[in-house]
Amino acid sequence: MKVWINGETSIEIEHAEGVGVVHFTVDDKEVAVSGGQTILEALERMDGIGNIPALCHHPAVKPYGACRICTVEVSEDGGNRFKFVAACLYPVKEGLIVKTQTEKIKKLRKGIIELLLARCPNVQRIKELADEYGVEKPRFVLGDQDCILCGLCVRACQEIIGKSAISLVNRGIYKEVAAPFYAYELSGDCIGCGDCAFVCPTGAIEMGDDGRPNLPKVKIPYAEIEAMTKKESIATS
Amino acid sequence: MVEPVRKLLEKKVESPEELENLRQSILAKRDPKRTCITVCGGTACRASGAEAVVEAFVDEIERRELQVQVSLKETGCHGFCERGPLVVIEPKKLFYQRVTPDDVEEIIDETILAGRVVERLLYTDPTTKETVTYEPDVPFYKKQTRNVFGTNGTIDPTNIEDYIAIGGYAALSKALFQMTPENIVDEVQKSGLRGRGGGGFPTGRKWQSCHEAKSKVKYVICNADEGDPGAYQDRSLLEGNPHSILEGMIIGARAIGSHQGYIYVRNEYPLAVRHARIAIEQAMDYGLLGRNILGSGFDFNITINKGGGAFVCGESSALMASLEGKVGEPKAKYVHMAEKGLWERPSLLNNVKTWANVPLIINKGADWYAQLGTQGSKGTMIFSLVGNIVNTGLVEVPMGITLRDMIFDIGGGIPEGKKFKAVQTGGPSGGCIPEQFLDTPVDFDELTKLGSMMGSGGMIVMDEDTCMVDVARYFIEFLKGESCGKCTPCREGINRMSQILSNITRGKGKPEDLDTLQDLAEVLSAGALCALGQTAANPVLSTIRYFKDEYLAHINDKKCPAGVCRELVSFSIDPEKCEGCMRCIRECPTGAVSGEKKQPHTINQDMCISCGACYDVCKFGAVIKR
Numbered sequence: 001m002k003v004w005i006n007g008e009t010s011i012e013i014e015h016a017e018g019v020g021v022v023h024f025t026v027d028d029k030e031v032a033v034s035g036g037q038t039i040l041e042a043l044e045r046m047d048g049i050g051n052i053p054a055l056c057h058h059p060a061v062k063p064y065g066a067c068r069i070c071t072v073e074v075s076e077d078g079g080n081r082f083k084f085v086a087a088c089l090y091p092v093k094e095g096l097i098v099k100t101q102t103e104k105i106k107k108l109r110k111g112i113i114e115l116l117l118a119r120c121p122n123v124q125r126i127k128e129l130a131d132e133y134g135v136e137k138p139r140f141v142l143g144d145q146d147c148i149l150c151g152l153c154v155r156a157c158q159e160i161i162g163k164s165a166i167s168l169v170n171r172g173i174y175k176e177v178a179a180p181f182y183a184y185e186l187s188g189d190c191i192g193c194g195d196c197a198f199v200c201p202t203g204a205i206e207m208g209d210d211g212r213p214n215l216p217k218v219k220i221p222y223a224e225i226e227a228m229t230k231k232e233s234i235a236t237s
Numbered sequence: 238m239v240e241p242v243r244k245l246l247e248k249k250v251e252s253p254e255e256l257e258n259l260r261q262s263i264l265a266k267r268d269p270k271r272t273c274i275t276v277c278g279g280t281a282c283r284a285s286g287a288e289a290v291v292e293a294f295v296d297e298i299e300r301r302e303l304q305v306q307v308s309l310k311e312t313g314c315h316g317f318c319e320r321g322p323l324v325v326i327e328p329k330k331l332f333y334q335r336v337t338p339d340d341v342e343e344i345i346d347e348t349i350l351a352g353r354v355v356e357r358l359l360y361t362d363p364t365t366k367e368t369v370t371y372e373p374d375v376p377f378y379k380k381q382t383r384n385v386f387g388t389n390g391t392i393d394p395t396n397i398e399d400y401i402a403i404g405g406y407a408a409l410s411k412a413l414f415q416m417t418p419e420n421i422v423d424e425v426q427k428s429g430l431r432g433r434g435g436g437g438f439p440t441g442r443k444w445q446s447c448h449e450a451k452s453k454v455k456y457v458i459c460n461a462d463e464g465d466p467g468a469y470q471d472r473s474l475l476e477g478n479p480h481s482i483l484e485g486m487i488i489g490a491r492a493i494g495s496h497q498g499y500i501y502v503r504n505e506y507p508l509a510v511r512h513a514r515i516a517i518e519q520a521m522d523y524g525l526l527g528r529n530i531l532g533s534g535f536d537f538n539i540t541i542n543k544g545g546g547a548f549v550c551g552e553s554s555a556l557m558a559s560l561e562g563k564v565g566e567p568k569a570k571y572v573h574m575a576e577k578g579l580w581e582r583p584s585l586l587n588n589v590k591t592w593a594n595v596p597l598i599i600n601k602g603a604d605w606y607a608q609l610g611t612q613g614s615k616g617t618m619i620f621s622l623v624g625n626i627v628n629t630g631l632v633e634v635p636m637g638i639t640l641r642d643m644i645f646d647i648g649g650g651i652p653e654g655k656k657f658k659a660v661q662t663g664g665p666s667g668g669c670i671p672e673q674f675l676d677t678p679v680d681f682d683e684l685t686k687l688g689s690m691m692g693s694g695g696m697i698v699m700d701e702d703t704c705m706v707d708v709a710r711y712f713i714e715f716l717k718g719e720s721c722g723k724c725t726p727c728r729e730g731i732n733r734m735s736q737i738l739s740n741i742t743r744g745k746g747k748p749e750d751l752d753t754l755q756d757l758a759e760v761l762s763a764g765a766l767c768a769l770g771q772t773a774a775n776p777v778l779s780t781i782r783y784f785k786d787e788y789l790a791h792i793n794d795k796k797c798p799a800g801v802c803r804e805l806v807s808f809s810i811d812p813e814k815c816e817g818c819m820r821c822i823r824e825c826p827t828g829a830v831s832g833e834k835k836q837p838h839t840i841n842q843d844m845c846i847s848c849g850a851c852y853d854v855c856k857f858g859a860v861i862k863r
Contacts, residue, residue: 064723065568065569065723065724065766066723066724066725066766067724067725068724068725068726068764068765068766069725071763071764084763084764085569085571086569086766089569089571090569090571091571091572104763107759108759108760108763108764111726111730111756111757111759111760111764112725112726112760112764115725115726115729115730115733115760116725116729118729118733119729139749139753140733140736141736148725149722149723149728151723168564170722171547171549171719171720171721171722172717172718172719172720172721172722172728172732173717173720173722173728173729173732174722175721175722175723175728
């Protein structure tokens with residue numbers, strides 16, 4: 001059988017042997033990798049096989065599954081039924097069929113990138129993805145934020161440094177990266193290592209002159225909320 | 238109140254025979270002909286003053302020294318919330334509705350002492366005008382099949398002996414002594430029970446994989462984090478019959494080999510928390526929970542965990558994160574929770590209603606259970622019937638009943654002679670079903686086909702005065718506030734949907750908005766991390782599918798056909814009809830209405846905020862809404 005080791009090279013072998021070796025197909029190319037890893041982890045080491053963009057993924061921290069642009073289609077039953085899964089979380093399995101570039105996938109990624117671009121129209125990495133997936137101008141009111149809430153900074157601080165000096169606080173559209181419990185300043189837990197700035201995929205965190213990171217300011221639409229509640233209160237009073 | 242027999246024995250029940258003996262001794266102490274006044278202490282009845290009614294009964298019984306002849310019981314929810322506070326007098330089940338503390342003296346005088354019926358407290362069917370005397374004859378109850386919910390009205394949830402008296406814990410005894418864990422799993426599989434919390438996953442299959450999972454430590458979890466707007470079935474079951482849920486959980490624990498269980502319940506349900514806590518304490522005292530249950534050698538504990546009220550914590554992986562003490566955010570479930578759940582251990586999580594069905598299946602058998610229902614959905618389902626409906630309340634019906642039967646026969650139709658417009662099933666992630674599908678049988682698969690879902694059994698009925706765009710906006714707004722914000726499609730997508738919908742309801746909609754909404758819906762369903770996001774677009778998609786002309790009226794004509802969206806409605810006064818009573822002038826919050834007495838009034842459109850106060854108060858129909 002022919003097993004691909006990267007986008008250009010394949011080798012002829014009878015059967016890839018080894019403890020826990022898993023064979024599966026990516027965009028019609030047969031590959032063999034060691035089990036116990038995710039689709040994204042496996043393909044990261046095989047240049048040119050599959051095309052999976054990712055924002056909230058970093059090999060140094062545990063997968064999280066927040067940005068969703070690594071979504072691919074997989075089939076576990078030989079190609080009868082396909083489902084959407086996040087490649088950064090889905091474990092490789094024997095006989096799995098993975099499609100990374102179908103029309104449906106492209107459309108989904110385009111949709112997600114449009115949402116991200118509307119939130120962060122000035123972020124270089126998002127603009128590049130928008131070019132690649134053909135997003136011209138988002139159909140929504142543009143925001144002016146830099147942080148996509150991928151949580152990499154928070155996870156790096158917790159998992160690599162073991163500090164948790166920053167945290168994701170609040171929920172939904174009010175979620176933001178801040179010092180735990182919304183403290184005004186970073187506590188002594190921040191050792192100024194710069195890991196958070198280093199892993200940030202959008203450049204939203206920069207190291208300040210005081211040797212500590214300047215956290216992204218998430219602009220909560222307080223004015224909008226206030227305007228809405230004011231109107232309601234007139235009607236109900 | 239009945240003195241617990243157990244205290245006299247001062248020892249735990251240590252075998253099935255002892256449990257049966259205990260049951261007999263409880264029954265022997267009770268006279269089935271004795272008069273017992275039961276007052277519904279469910280959420281809705283409490284809200285309408287049931288606690289004061291109970292107090293009045295306590296005082297009155299004491300004052301007249303009737304303690305020997307009469308017993309008083311505050312039970313869980315009876316279901317007919319519209320008519321609360323409810324009082325049912327056993328043994329004949331005499332049914333009084335909308336009882337106030339002032340009625341109590343008369344009830345004691347007339348009914349308890351003189352044996353006469355207080356006519357004015359009886360229920361009169363609004364359609365047939367017939368007066369009903371006994372609870373089982375009330376049309377609302379007559380058409381239901383109350384297998385799970387029926388005992389709520391007869392037992393005191395804070396007294397385990399009430400539950401034992403009606404055959405409680407017999408299923409547990411059977412499961413421990415006459416069945417192997419494999420038998421229990423088989424029985425649940427054969428029954429065809431599907432998860433009552435939302436997804437409708439086959440319960441037996443979940444139990445099977447959890448049973449097969451290899452681990453010394455496994456967990457059993459009861460999901461009582463009910464959060465759908467308008468739904469209170471789980472709350473009512475946990476408040477009204479907590480032991481049935483404990484019994485189900487212990488049976489489940491036995492089936493998979495677990496020794497620790499959790500009830501994850503909202504902190505906003507203080508009574509449910511209290512009753513569950515009392516039930517656990519009593520079950521421990523009686524040897525039905527804890528070490529060596531019923532002398533079988535099987536150990537199982539249950540701990541209550543109070544949730545902080547985040548809607549997303551009803552999602553199983555977020556619930557488990559919250560149980561672990563982490564932020565309640567969902568995780569991918571590519572490895573099932575039954576294999577790797579709470580603290581990475583196999584975990585069996587079921588909804589309150591699902592657990593409450595388990596003792597029934599074990600007691601009466603899977604074949605009996607599977608008789609009721611449709612091909613793919615067996616048994617009964619408890620719905621909360623709310624909204625624009627005559628008989629608001631909790632109803633339990635066999636799967637497969639039509640929406641029409643539920644809304645018009647049991648629910649009594651739409652109040653004030655208005656027309657039915659749609660019913661929203663399955664909570665905020667469900668869809669709106671219009672009139673042409675009223676004859677659809679209600680089960681998991683049929684509702685999904687219509688673009689809605691069974692969900693946890695919420696059913697919100699809407700009349701002709703409802704704006705469907707506004708309904709979609711409301712649910713999206715709800716989900717926007719409840720999205721955890723972890724994944725992009727849900728956090729950003731719902732927010733953008735909410736912006737578009739709120740623009741449409743303000744007359745700022747654009748023709749291309751419908752396509753944008755459709756695109757966002759696809760991103761959500763394919764891309765979101767958990768079921769909250771994946772199903773969030775259902776209210777939008779279903780209203781676009783069935784009420785597209787309403788969207789178009791908002792977008793193209795800048796009109797709200799139902800007259801709900803304030804920015805699209807204007808009010809004026811018909812000078813022909815206006816009598817000049819000045820009522821609207823007094824009610825107008827912005828002073829937009831002016832005029833002299835006995836002269837036609839006028840509305841200053843620049844000052845009018847379209848609140849509709851004038852329209853609501855005008856007795857002559859002179860205010861025109863357009």
